[in-house]
Amino acid sequence: MAKTTLPEKYTCHKEAQEAQRILRIRLCLLCFFAALIAAILCLVSACPVRAQQQPLRWGADPSGGAPYIFTDPANPDRYIGYEKEMVDALAAAMNRRAEFVPSDWQTLVSALQRKSFDVIVNGLEPTGDRAQQILFSKPYYIFQLQLTVRADDNRISSLADCKNRVVATLGNTAASRLLQQEHVPFRSYEDPVGAYRDLELKRIDAVLMDVPAEAFYARPNPKLKPAGPPFTKGQYVIGLRKGDDALKAEVDQAIDKIIKDGTLETILKKWGLWNDAQVEFETPIRSGTEAASNIEYTTTNATFNWSEALWRLTRAAGVTVFIALGAMVIAILFGLPLALGQWKGPAWLRAFCTLYVEFFRGTPVLVQLLFLYFGLPVIGIAMPGWLTALVGLGLNYAAYESQVYRAALEAIPNGQWEAAYSLGMSPTLAFRRIILPQAFRIALPPMTNDFVSLFKDTSVAFAISVWELATAYRELANASGQFLLLGLAVSAFYLIMSLPMAHLARLLERRLSNRAAERMVDDAEPLEVSA
Amino acid sequence: MIRVSGLRKRFGKSEILKGISFEVPPQTVLGVMGPSGSGKSTLLRCLNGLETISGGTIECDNVRLEANISHADYRRRVKDLRLKVGTVFQGFHLFPHLSVLANIIEAPTHVLRTPKKKAETEALELLESVGLAGAAKRFPGSLSGGEQQRVAIARALAMHPALLLLDEPTSALDPRRIHSLRTLLRTFVERGHTMLIISHSMGFLGGVADNILFMEGGSVVEHGPTDQVLNSPRDARTKDFLEQAD
Numbered sequence: 001m002a003k004t005t006l007p008e009k010y011t012c013h014k015e016a017q018e019a020q021r022i023l024r025i026r027l028c029l030l031c032f033f034a035a036l037i038a039a040i041l042c043l044v045s046a047c048p049v050r051a052q053q054q055p056l057r058w059g060a061d062p063s064g065g066a067p068y069i070f071t072d073p074a075n076p077d078r079y080i081g082y083e084k085e086m087v088d089a090l091a092a093a094m095n096r097r098a099e100f101v102p103s104d105w106q107t108l109v110s111a112l113q114r115k116s117f118d119v120i121v122n123g124l125e126p127t128g129d130r131a132q133q134i135l136f137s138k139p140y141y142i143f144q145l146q147l148t149v150r151a152d153d154n155r156i157s158s159l160a161d162c163k164n165r166v167v168a169t170l171g172n173t174a175a176s177r178l179l180q181q182e183h184v185p186f187r188s189y190e191d192p193v194g195a196y197r198d199l200e201l202k203r204i205d206a207v208l209m210d211v212p213a214e215a216f217y218a219r220p221n222p223k224l225k226p227a228g229p230p231f232t233k234g235q236y237v238i239g240l241r242k243g244d245d246a247l248k249a250e251v252d253q254a255i256d257k258i259i260k261d262g263t264l265e266t267i268l269k270k271w272g273l274w275n276d277a278q279v280e281f282e283t284p285i286r287s288g289t290e291a292a293s294n295i296e297y298t299t300t301n302a303t304f305n306w307s308e309a310l311w312r313l314t315r316a317a318g319v320t321v322f323i324a325l326g327a328m329v330i331a332i333l334f335g336l337p338l339a340l341g342q343w344k345g346p347a348w349l350r351a352f353c354t355l356y357v358e359f360f361r362g363t364p365v366l367v368q369l370l371f372l373y374f375g376l377p378v379i380g381i382a383m384p385g386w387l388t389a390l391v392g393l394g395l396n397y398a399a400y401e402s403q404v405y406r407a408a409l410e411a412i413p414n415g416q417w418e419a420a421y422s423l424g425m426s427p428t429l430a431f432r433r434i435i436l437p438q439a440f441r442i443a444l445p446p447m448t449n450d451f452v453s454l455f456k457d458t459s460v461a462f463a464i465s466v467w468e469l470a471t472a473y474r475e476l477a478n479a480s481g482q483f484l485l486l487g488l489a490v491s492a493f494y495l496i497m498s499l500p501m502a503h504l505a506r507l508l509e510r511r512l513s514n515r516a517a518e519r520m521v522d523d524a525e526p527l528e529v530s531a
Numbered sequence: 532m533i534r535v536s537g538l539r540k541r542f543g544k545s546e547i548l549k550g551i552s553f554e555v556p557p558q559t560v561l562g563v564m565g566p567s568g569s570g571k572s573t574l575l576r577c578l579n580g581l582e583t584i585s586g587g588t589i590e591c592d593n594v595r596l597e598a599n600i601s602h603a604d605y606r607r608r609v610k611d612l613r614l615k616v617g618t619v620f621q622g623f624h625l626f627p628h629l630s631v632l633a634n635i636i637e638a639p640t641h642v643l644r645t646p647k648k649k650a651e652t653e654a655l656e657l658l659e660s661v662g663l664a665g666a667a668k669r670f671p672g673s674l675s676g677g678e679q680q681r682v683a684i685a686r687a688l689a690m691h692p693a694l695l696l697l698d699e700p701t702s703a704l705d706p707r708r709i710h711s712l713r714t715l716l717r718t719f720v721e722r723g724h725t726m727l728i729i730s731h732s733m734g735f736l737g738g739v740a741d742n743i744l745f746m747e748g749g750s751v752v753e754h755g756p757t758d759q760v761l762n763s764p765r766d767a768r769t770k771d772f773l774e775q776a777d
Contacts, residue, residue: 419624422579423638423690424614433641437628512628 055097058087059112060122061105064191067216067271068123069100082212082271083121086140089263093254105190106171106474109133109481112241119251120239123210125174133481135242137251139235140264142277145175146214147227148207150199156206158228159184165205168195171475174234175208187385188475189465192217197374198465199224201382212273233277259285309476310489316472317493323390323468324455324497330394331454335401343406353402360399366460368392373464389461389468397454404450408443409435441512448505452498469493532557532591532725533578533616533694539586539598540573547573549749550587555694555742560716560726562740562757564733566772570749571729575696578727579618580609591615592693614642617687621698623679625671625686631658632667635686643690650689657685661715676703681715688719695719697728701735713738733773737761745769 060069062079069081079100091098101117108120112134123143126136147167149156156162162184169175171188179186187204189195192213199207200223207218211230218224238255240248258264259282268274342353360368369392373385383391412435420430459470473490477483533555540548547570555561565571576582578589580596583605588597594611626634635654639645645653658664661681671679680700687695697716701709709732716726716739730736736743736757743760745753745768753760753769764770 413624415620415622415624416626418581419618419620419626421581422613422616422618422620423686424610424642425638426610429641433637434626438626441628 055099056087056091056094056119057099057101057117058119058121059101059103059108059117060120061108061191062102063104064193065105065122066192067212067273082267082273083123085267085270086258086264087121089258089267090251090254093257094250109239110483112239115241118240118244118247123212123236124239125234126237127174127177129480130239133242135240135244135248137238137240137248138255139237139281140255140259141236141268141273142281143174143210143212143234143236144230144277145178145208145232145234146211146218146230148196148199148209148214148218148224149205149227150202151223151225153205156227159208159231161227162206167206167208168198168204169208170195173210174232175210178232179208187465187467188471194374194465196221196224197377201377203382203384211275212271215272256285262286309480309486312476313469313472313486313489313493316467316469317497319386319466320455320458320468320493321497323386323393323458323461323466324451326390327393327397327454327458328451330391331397331401331450334395334398335405338398338402339405339409342402343409357399357402360396361403365393365396365457366463368396369460369464385461385464385466388464389458389466393454393457393461397450400450401447404443404446405439408439411442412438441509444505444509444512448502448509451505452502455498455501456494533727534590535578535587536590537587538574538577538584538589540570540577540582541585546585547749548577548585551746551749551751552587553744553751553754555725555727557725558720558723559741560720560728560739562736562743563727563729563746564731564736564743564772565746565752569746571746572698574746575618575698575727575729578694579616579696580612614690615693616696617690617692617694618696619680619683619687619698619700621700621702623671623676623683625679625682627671629670630667631663631669631671631674631682634671634682635689638686639689654685654689657688658682660718661685677708677712680704680712684715684719688724693725695724695726697726697730699729699731701730701732709735733761745772747772 060083062069062071062081064070065081067081068083069079072078072080079102084100087098087100101111103111103116105122108122108124109130111117112120119137120134123141124130124136125143126139130136147156147159147162156165159167159178159182165185167179167184167186168189169179169186170192171190176186176188186208189198192207192209195204195207195209196217198204200221206227207214209218214226218226238251240251265274265278265282268278338353338356341349342357345353369389372383372392373388376382416434416438417430420434421427425433458468461468462471462474465471469490473486477486480486535554536552538548538551539546551570551574553561563571563574573582577584584596584598586598588595589612590596591612592615594608594615596605596608596612600608626637629637632651632654635657636645636647636650639650639653640647655664655667658667661684663678663681663685666674666678666682671682674682680703684695684697700712704712713735716728720726728736728740740757742755743753743757744751745760745764745766747768753764753766755765760769761773764773
């Protein structure tokens with residue numbers, strides 16, 4: 001009796017402990033949520049206060065953004081640039097404090113709309129598309145475009161010479177729209193650094209860029225030269241949220257003020273950006289001959305064209321398919337030898353294969369692509385973007401495939417090898433005719449899985465300016481603001497590509513694995529022993 | 532036929548086969564018996580070249596495999612030996628991705644380079660003789676254990692081996708199937724085949740083997756005509772084993 005009660009007591013004790021533990025956990029959770037709610041309340045209540053108490057929060061893309069705004073190379077924790085100085089002057093004129101919000105060029109408008117900051121100051125040109133989404137201030141700078149080529153290249157002296165060449169520019173800018181209008185093939189870059197570097201590496205033939213950027217990045221480079229004089233004129237304005245009219249009035253006034261008192265001229269001169277176009281623009285404002293408020297922005301006549309957008313998406317989808325298929329071929333071609341090396345190779349080969357697999361599985365594919373694209377040119381291997389994406393993804397997926405193949409090969413029982421050997425087959429014949437076909441059957445489902453995800457992974461190629469589907473989506477959506485509709489269209493493209501493949505693989509799988517069972521149902525006749 | 536003399540096999544320090552000698556005359560069946568761990572399976576794996584021998588010789592037709600020859604030479608002879616010796620494994624090891632017919636013609640067409648048509652005709656004859664004439668297009672997965680075994684026999688015989696090895700052929704069969712397997716194997720012996728069968732079942736070996744070899748601890752304890760070994764064993768260990776078995 002005593003023996004049976006002892007464990008009961010023990011479990012009672014345990015239950016009490018358990019209950020206490022649960023209570024403690026609940027208390028902790030309660031505290032956590034209370035703290036969370038308090039924090040959210042603080043933030044929410046802080047919001048209106050800040051709107052009243054007004055730092056001027058401005059957004060721009062500082063990566064490769066010289067001379068507009070960029071990281072000070074001498075002092076990497078600080079941002080410098082002529083627009084930085086100008087915003088500081090504007091904020092001072094508005095009796096506010098400027099607060100910089102680092103952002104991304106492609107998503108500036110959407111970030112403004114979701115209130116990440118209050119104004120865009122990033123060499124923004126007023127376009128018809130943007131006018132539908134945001135407000136513009138008065139212009140503060142007149143920009144021109146400059147075509148740049150390699151110093152030893154005498155084939156190109158104007159845009160007209162570029163019809164059959166590839167010109168680089170920043171995505172969603174006046175330059176990119178001009179190229180599109182003139183039907184010049186072009187590639188969009190995230191920042192001028194990449195564009196000018198690729199020009200040097202002969203991945204492209206010319207770069208078309210706004211003069212401020214060109215003056216900073218291309219002019220000091222002896223390997224590059226301007227092709228012809230700067231052309232066209234456009235305005236830089238400040239972007240504001242629709243409905244922020246009070247702020248717009250305040251900003252416009254501030255712009256007038258820094259133009260009239262010469263602050264802007266001083267800043268532009270300091271950065272080497274003061275030129276005839278600025279003189280022509282500022283003189284009437286400063287002399288008061290033209291009422292400053294009468295200068296309205298002129299919109300570029302580019303509006304969003306859906307059929308053209310879909311056509312561009314289709315071509316981008318083509319690039320995606322091409323990269324995915326090419327990468328698949330590489331993954332299969334490299335994956336099998338890797339699997340074999342790791343499985344049956346001598347020690348040094350096993351070590352090499354393991355190292356390869358661990359390296360490519362253990363580092364992000366994005367970093368690998370950036371390394372291949374920007375790192376390899378240092379040792380003289382400069383592949384074009386699409387090839388880099390194809391090779392990079394292929395090498396990356398080869399690592400994954402090799403593990404699938406190795407597992408599949410190891411799953412084939414040893415008896416299959418022995419049966420093949422005892423029939424006089426050589427190791428290669430046994431492998432080719434007996435082991436591989438069986439392993440393929442096992443590897444097929446995980447392979448399908450990998451390749452569907454490879455289709456989606458091609459989207460990392462946007463990081464190296466390959467115009468595939470994800471890049472296309474980002475750029476077109478940012479140009480038009482049609483994130484929802486274009487997003488649906490792009491999703492449809494991805495599904496159209498990946499679903500048939502999954503379906504095909506399923507059919508193949510069924511055909512391979514159900515063959516035996518089907519036969520049994522088809523012609524199962526009792527076989528009696530006759531001998 | 533096959534002649535084995537002084538066959539030794541070591542795994543590290545332990546010697547599994549301690550000098551085995553015997554001969555299987557043409558058109559006879561040798562039954563190999565012995566307790567578990569006596570080295571029966573290792574013997575079989577040496578005879579079809581799946582294990583490297585450590586000493587002695589194996590002679591089959593004009594192939595002579597011996598230890599202490601160069602690696603390349605040894606590999607060449609193992610290849611030749613495997614063409615002379617066919618094996619029916621205990622687990623059959625049919626190729627599951629190939630049909631019954633493809634299982635049988637795989638090695639003749641790819642190793643012996645027999646024309647496909649000829650190989651198929653031969654394979655169908657073999658299937659007929661093992662009683663599976665209608666199963667040519669079926670897949671191993673849809674066959675019963677007994678049927679798989681007969682496909683495995685046909686697959687081995689399609690290579691025209693001088694010696695057929697069978698490892699525990701009765702382990703997966705019920706008594707009725709054991710009886711018909713015995714009949715089948717005797718038919719093949721009548722047609723000129725030579726066999727070496729490893730089995731625990733004295734009843735089975737008694738009906739099929741011409742001679743019995745009893746092994747224990749890696750050595751031959753007794754070797755003689757079936758009647759004599761089973762009914763009046765000379766060695767006490769054989770006697771013990773027979774009394775405990777069946």
